Amino acid sequence: MAEHDALGETTGEASTAITPEGAEPGADRAHRTPLVQRAYQMLHARISNGEYQPDEKLPGEHELAAAFLVSRPIIREALKRLRDEGLIYSRQGAGSFVKVRVEEARAIGFSPVETIADIQRCYEFRLTIEPDHAYYAALRWNGAALEAIAAALDLMRDATQVHRHREDADYAFHCAIAAATNNHYYISSMQALKDHIAVGMKFHGVSLMGPNAGLVGVFKEHQGIYDAIRERDAGAARDRMRQHLEGSRGRIFEGRTLDLSL
Numbered sequence: 017m018a019e020h021d022a023l024g025e026t027t028g029e030a031s032t033a034i035t036p037e038g039a040e041p042g043a044d045r046a047h048r049t050p051l052v053q054r055a056y057q058m059l060h061a062r063i064s065n066g067e068y069q070p071d072e073k074l075p076g077e078h079e080l081a082a083a084f085l086v087s088r089p090i091i092r093e094a095l096k097r098l099r100d101e102g103l104i105y106s107r108q109g110a111g112s113f114v115k116v117r118v119e120e121a122r123a124i125g126f127s128p129v130e131t132i133a134d135i136q137r138c139y140e141f142r143l144t145i146e147p148d149h150a151y152y153a154a155l156r157w158n159g160a161a162l163e164a165i166a167a168a169l170d171l172m173r174d175a176t177q178v179h180r181h182r183e184d185a186d187y188a189f190h191c192a193i194a195a196a197t198n199n200h201y202y203i204s205s206m207q208a209l210k211d212h213i214a215v216g217m218k219f220h221g222v223s224l225m226g227p228n229a230g231l232v233g234v235f236k237e238h239q240g241i242y243d244a245i246r247e248r249d250a251g252a253a254r255d256r257m258r259q260h261l262e263g264s265r266g267r268i269f270e271g272r273t274l275d276l277s278l
Contacts, residue, residue, distance in 0.1 A: 055084050055094035057167030061188040063103055063114055064164055064195055066210055070116035074104065101160060135219065136273055138212045139265040145205060146190065146261060150253035153196035154245045161196035162246060168192050169242050176235040183217040189238060193245065193257075219268045230267065237263065 059080075062068050075083070080091045095112055098104045104112045153161070171185035187210065194202040206213075237260040244253035265273070 049090075049093075051086050051090045052093045052097070053163070054167075054170075055080070055086055055090055056097050057163050057170070058084060059094055059098060060103065060160070060164045061167045061171070061185075061192065063098075064188060064191045066191075066207055067184065068114045070114050072114050073110070074112045074114070076111060133276060134212070135216050135268065136265070136276065138209065138216055139261060142209075142213070143258065143261050143265075145202065146193075147254040147258040149190075149194045149197055149202055149206075150241055150245060150257035151250045152199065152202075153193045154248050154250040154253040156198050157196040157245060157248075161192070161198075164192040165189060165196060165242055165245065169238060172235055172238055176231050179231060181220075181231060181234075183214055186217050186238075187213055193241070196245070216264070216268065220264050234260075234264075 059068075059074075068074060074080070074095075077088045077091045077095075081088045084091070095104065099106065099112070103115055105115050106112050153165075157165075168185050168189035171182060172189065175182040175185060190213070191203065191206050194206045197203075237256070241253060241256045241260060244250075244256055
């Protein structure tokens with residue numbers, strides 16, 4: 017796993033820095049090459065954030081190879097790793113499919129976002145759970161979980177460098193943190209909130225494109241959360257997540273929240 021600087025420049029050898037818990041010494045290094053890592057991380061992020069739904073067929077090897085700018089053998093190795101981890105399954109002659117996990121089979125739901133007040137309510141709810149996501153993720157992450165967080169961070173870095181805000185990568189980052197807690201209640205809540213969070217992130221992205229553009233600063237907020245989680249500093253991870261969400265809400269509402277008592 018490569019370490020990231022403030023704008024995501026990588027240092028170190030991506031294929032050796034993180035070893036998943038339980039991995040055997042001398043395990044197949046084909047799984048750990050940088051290109052396989054990259055393809056695996058991007059697919060893992062798309063599965064985690066719900067872009068590929070349970071029982072949905074993944075794109076074919078040719079299509080994935082073209083999308084990720086890698087060869088088919090690289091994609092084949094990344095898919096093998098996902099199968100080994102129980103995230104996908106294969107059907108003879110039909111391709112690869114996302115595996116249904118128990119917590120996804122009993123998905124919860126929330127009323128849709130209908131007003132600007134609902135966006136504020138969503139932020140209030142997120143502030144009650146996501147700081148703890150970061151706290152427990154810092155205590156419990158394994159190699160694969162940290163890689164999923166880093167993959168989403170990489171996508172945000174790339175978007176920031178071309179002055180774009182990617183809501184899908186942002187959501188994947190927060191979902192990957194929830195998944196790193198190894199608590200299915202947390203990840204189920206984030207999946208149920210996907211459409212609600214997307215509305216808030218869309219407004220937040222617009223706020224970052226104004227005359228006082230804040231894309232770099234927001235990326236640094238995410239970088240700081242990742243760094244605290246990677247360093248297993250649970251208290252700092254929780255504080256940084258809270259500060260990030262409060263800052264995001266403040267940028268949308270320009271520091272003036274609604275009175276929800278009326």
